[in-house]
Amino acid sequence: MQIYLPIAEISLNVFLLLGIGGAVGFLSGMFGVGGGFLLTPILIFIGVPPAIAVATQANQVVGSSVSGVLAHWSRDNVDFKMGFVLLAGGFIGSTVGVVVFGLLRRIGQIDLVINLAYVILLTAIGALMLFESLRAILRLRRRAAPHKLHQHTWIHGLPLKMRFRRSRLYISALLPLTLGFLIGVLAAIMGVGGAFLMVPAMIYLLGMPTRIVVGTSLFQTIFVTANVTFLQAVQNQTVDVILAFVLLVGGVIGAQVGGRVGARLPAEQLRVLMAVLVLGLGIRLSYELVATPPDLYSIVIRGSGE
Amino acid sequence: MTGWRRWRRAACLALLLTCISATARGQQLPLIADASNYRVNITTGFTGTDVVYFGAKSGPGDIVVVVRGPNFNYSVRRKQRVAGIWINTDKVSFGDVPSFYAVASSSPLDELLPRNLRMQQGIGLDTFSLPTLGKERETDIDAFRAALLRIKQQAGLYESEVGKVKILSDWLFSTKVHFPANVPTGAYTVAVMLVRDHDVVGAQTVQLVVSKSGADATVFEMAHIQSAAYGLVAIVGALLAGWAAHLVFRMF
Numbered sequence: 001m002q003i004y005l006p007i008a009e010i011s012l013n014v015f016l017l018l019g020i021g022g023a024v025g026f027l028s029g030m031f032g033v034g035g036g037f038l039l040t041p042i043l044i045f046i047g048v049p050p051a052i053a054v055a056t057q058a059n060q061v062v063g064s065s066v067s068g069v070l071a072h073w074s075r076d077n078v079d080f081k082m083g084f085v086l087l088a089g090g091f092i093g094s095t096v097g098v099v100v101f102g103l104l105r106r107i108g109q110i111d112l113v114i115n116l117a118y119v120i121l122l123t124a125i126g127a128l129m130l131f132e133s134l135r136a137i138l139r140l141r142r143r144a145a146p147h148k149l150h151q152h153t154w155i156h157g158l159p160l161k162m163r164f165r166r167s168r169l170y171i172s173a174l175l176p177l178t179l180g181f182l183i184g185v186l187a188a189i190m191g192v193g194g195a196f197l198m199v200p201a202m203i204y205l206l207g208m209p210t211r212i213v214v215g216t217s218l219f220q221t222i223f224v225t226a227n228v229t230f231l232q233a234v235q236n237q238t239v240d241v242i243l244a245f246v247l248l249v250g251g252v253i254g255a256q257v258g259g260r261v262g263a264r265l266p267a268e269q270l271r272v273l274m275a276v277l278v279l280g281l282g283i284r285l286s287y288e289l290v291a292t293p294p295d296l297y298s299i300v301i302r303g304s305g306e
Numbered sequence: 307m308t309g310w311r312r313w314r315r316a317a318c319l320a321l322l323l324t325c326i327s328a329t330a331r332g333q334q335l336p337l338i339a340d341a342s343n344y345r346v347n348i349t350t351g352f353t354g355t356d357v358v359y360f361g362a363k364s365g366p367g368d369i370v371v372v373v374r375g376p377n378f379n380y381s382v383r384r385k386q387r388v389a390g391i392w393i394n395t396d397k398v399s400f401g402d403v404p405s406f407y408a409v410a411s412s413s414p415l416d417e418l419l420p421r422n423l424r425m426q427q428g429i430g431l432d433t434f435s436l437p438t439l440g441k442e443r444e445t446d447i448d449a450f451r452a453a454l455l456r457i458k459q460q461a462g463l464y465e466s467e468v469g470k471v472k473i474l475s476d477w478l479f480s481t482k483v484h485f486p487a488n489v490p491t492g493a494y495t496v497a498v499m500l501v502r503d504h505d506v507v508g509a510q511t512v513q514l515v516v517s518k519s520g521a522d523a524t525v526f527e528m529a530h531i532q533s534a535a536y537g538l539v540a541i542v543g544a545l546l547a548g549w550a551a552h553l554v555f556r557m558f
Contacts, residue, residue: 249547252551297385
């Protein structure tokens, strides 16, 4: 059954879209990642214009983060104060990001920048995950030496110190602000929630307890991606609500199933698989950039969609 | 085509024939033409559609049908390899480019009409002048012009078909024009011409409107006209969907 997407202006099979949403949701539920960084490249492969894939993806992340954060909230795993500081940075970052996005679109380079950003991101994440999970598998056999929990570095000398009771931290507000800003820019240009960067940064850079990291990250993701959705809709008219909704339906169902299945499977071996998949996607995308395109020319109506 | 439409088309034809024979006695009409549809609606399940143009002509001659979509300005970009990566580097913009163009005829166009007349009337893909918008930096503008025509043809938006107009019993004609799934929206004009002795001796224009309809039209219009409200609806919809999913899955 074909479904016409009014903003993307193409017809796609609705079951294909549900399947993609479901499969990415399944993986994200299983591995506890957002999945946005998988969904956007797949949407681009099936013919959705990159600019529309990114903006629509941001809208979809709003929905999938809500169902996630509610689950964490009921377990009291959200540091709202930290969330709001991250959010302040995220708002500025995503606003700057959407403006840059519109600028790149006008000069005809947005597709290239989105592609490049994904190549760098997927290859880096894939390689890191592969490395981490292989090391973890080895570590299961050899017990690692315990390391110091808190290390004092220049980071702790920054001004504007703030107390985050829930996270048991007393750190400079500049840190979460900057982190939020960077993730906001990513959210605008790539349409991702940014958990894959946010979560490790919160654990290793800010030193937050692992238990409340995911809930807090999801909490700020809702507002940052909502901001991106709004600004993209107003400035670039690139949000396709029909596409977002179909993906969301597939995604939330897939995530629930994935979460349940993932709990019963050997986590580390699965991570290797996931890493290989992400790496493969990154390599596929970089091939796209380097290979001679079938047509060197492309056309666009002036003034609308440049 | 549904039975009803077929019936309506037959009824139209019958009516036409009566008209023609009636008017033929009074003043001589060179041709009379009509369409199976005046409207193409792009709905959720839209995968392209055909519109039949048909009619009757008085006396000998060939029929040419020209379908023209609304004009736009187009930018053509060309990629070049920069540091190993293909990047859009050059751009040329053209003005007044038809977003859709189809020509069908009962004989090859260059046999029917002299070139200058075709140029003047815009009959045939080879008559497009495609002027650039302002001064352009690039020197090989013809390559960009050719690319524009080629891409439009590949997308099924520029068609030129000889022999597609069928003439039955010397005075009835019909042709089917295909509008693909990616057909641009707007007001179209369809010119049906009777050509005799290398000249256009009669012409009639039929209007056609291509528009999004139903829920898709609402979504599209809202996104472009009330962008802020659209953005808010998108966010609230996603929030509600996420919340609903949370409620549903808490039951398991």
